Amino acid sequence: MxxxxxxxxxxxxxxxxxxxxxxxxxxxxxxxxxxxxxxxxxxxxxxxxxxxxxxxxxxxxxxxxxxxxxxxxxxxxxxxxxxxxxxxxxxxxxxxxxxxxxxxxxxxxxxxxxxxxxxxxxxxxxxxxxxxxxxxxxxxxxxxxxxxxxxxxxxxxxxxxxxxxxxxxxxxxxxxxxxxxxxxxxxxxxxxxxxxxxxxxxxxxxxxxxxxxxxxxxxxxxxxxxxxxxxxxxxxxxxxxxxxxxxxxxxxxxxxxxxxxxxxxxxxxxxxxxxTWNSLYEFFSKNGEVYQDGKNIVALNSKESIVKCANNKKIIAAYGLEDLVVIDTNDALLIIPKSKADKVGDLLKEVKERGMANFL
The missing domain is CATH 3.90.550.10 (Spore Coat Polysaccharide Biosynthesis Protein SpsA; Chain A)
Incomplete structure (x- = not known):
């Protein structure tokens, strides 16, 4: 086979x-x-x-x-x-x-x-x-x-x-x-x-x-x-x-x-x-906490969310997050409800239509 x-x-x-x-x-x-x-x-x-x-x-x-x-x-x-x-x-x-x-x-x-x-x-x-x-x-x-x-x-x-x-x-x-x-x-x-x-x-x-x-x-x-x-x-x-x-x-x-x-x-x-970012969260999360992936992330009073940062020279501080995806790279930031994470494709269509295909 x-x-x-x-x-x-x-x-x-x-x-x-x-x-x-x-x-x-x-x-x-x-x-x-x-x-x-x-x-x-x-x-x-x-x-x-x-x-x-x-x-x-x-x-x-x-x-x-x-x-x-x-x-x-x-x-x-x-x-x-x-x-x-x-x-x-x-x-x-x-x-x-x-x-x-x-x-x-x-x-x-x-x-x-x-x-x-x-x-x-x-x-x-x-x-x-x-x-x-x-x-x-x-x-x-x-x-x-x-x-x-x-x-x-x-x-x-x-x-x-x-x-x-x-x-x-x-x-x-x-x-x-x-x-x-x-x-x-x-x-x-x-x-x-x-x-x-x-x-x-x-x-x-x-x-x-x-x-x-x-x-x-x-x-x-x-x-x-x-x-x-x-x-x-x-x-x-x-x-x-x-x-x-x-x-x-x-x-x-x-x-x-x-x-x-x-x-x-x-x-x-x-x-x-x-x-999707939701599936990544489901794999790593424990007891509904925030999944954090990055050197300098501070998330207080938050739950059921994912925060990921590619730039170790940047700090992300968040309060009161719930059911949110926050993904930060050097040239783009995504914020979307975790339960709607499959809609990222819709956002990218709009990005392309606005002439910003270089970010895709």
Whole structure:
């Protein structure tokens, strides 16, 4: 099986730390090395570097090479430098799989996540491979929802599979798209059968592309043209031209139709998607206190908030914070309610429209 580390996103919801030129997965946001490095190092404990694929944009190839020097460059799947979301991006990776490794299954692994203990994560990969090879059905991951997370989809569990495994594996009953309403999401997860969709999709590239053909024909047609160019040794400019015309969208526009015939593994490890400042707070906070990350931060009479400062020569003093995110970098300051942290993308659209794209 090939492990496809998807490292091409911009990570806009973690702005102003995450930037277009240097996105969150490559930054030391939570430790002394990047989330990308953490993921690669974990995978290399069990898997040969030849079985690890890096799916990213052309412009990040240099960063990947510096941070993951053991991964052979022929294992870079470099998509064109256009922001098209995961649908076209992962579709491009599936095309590359059919060209280079047509008979092998894959697992999509997002590097902007924390997985503890990592040994349980590595064990789960092996179990997922056995399941997908045996049944040829799409397999994905989930966790029992403990708190509402904005910007993430949910899955309702069906019947539990009666198979010999140390894992809890279920049929998928239904796919529940992400909602923008915090209170509605809070109510949704009261159902014990609802799991937070935690990715780790495992399947075959040809089957994935067949699903694209059935449910997003426009994407599929473009991807097949790209595959023809790759196979014939055509120019990168031709690939770029076709990719640039693809409509942006999430992979779930395809997979939501596949989930009713899929399996979901309840992840046997603690999983945190560092996708928003709210999720970072949930990972580090204790007893509703303020999570502080910076040398000179003073927060009094405050709770349920996160304060992060990149400049150790600056002091941040705050009083009476509640449900707030305060993120300070050398050139930008973000202040937003923690429960609305998924709305950072809306702010960035406005920033761009006002002609300040240099801050993105």
């Amino acid at each position: 090939k492990l496809i580390v998807t490292a091409g996103g911009q990570g806009t919801k973690l702005w102003p730390y995450s930037r277009e030129s240097f996105p969150k997965q490559f930054q030391n946001i939570i430790s002394d090395q990047s989330l990308f490095c953490d993921t690669i190092n974990t995978l290399q404990k069990r898997f040969n570097p030849r079985d690890i694929i890096i799916s990213t944009k052309n412009k990040y190839a240099g960063i990947v090479s510096r941070q993951a020097p053991n991964i052979p460059k022929e294992n870079y799947f470099l998509e064109p430098d256009f922001a098209k979301n995961r649908g076209p991006g992962e579709g491009f990776a599936f095309v590359m799989m059919t060209v280079k490794y047509p008979t092998e299954p894959f697992m999509l692994i997002q590097p902007d996540c924390i997985r503890q203990p990592e040994e349980s994560f590595l064990d789960m990969i092996g179990e997922a491979e056995k399941l997908v090879v045996s049944d040829k059905k799409m397999v994905t991951g989930g966790i029992k929802a403990a708190y509402p997370i904005m910007g993430i989809d949910y899955i309702k569990l069906g019947e539990k599979l009666d198979i010999s495994s140390n894992l809890q594996i279920y049929r998928v009953d239904s796919f529940i798209p992400r909602a923008d309403d915090f209170e509605k999401t809070k109510e949704l997860i009261k159902d014990s059968r609802v799991a937070t969709h935690s990715n780790h999709v495992c399947w075959y590239a040809e089957l994935a592309l067949e699903a694209y053909k059935n449910h997003r024909q426009d994407w599929h047609q473009a991807l097949m043209k790209i595959r023809d160019i790759i196979v014939s040794g055509g120019p990168q400019s031709a690939i770029d031209e076709i990719y640039s015309t693809m409509a942006s969208g999430a992979t779930e526009e395809v997979t939501k139709h596949i989930f009713p015939d899929a399996y979901i593994i309840l992840l046997p490890f603690r999983w945190t998607d560092i996708g």
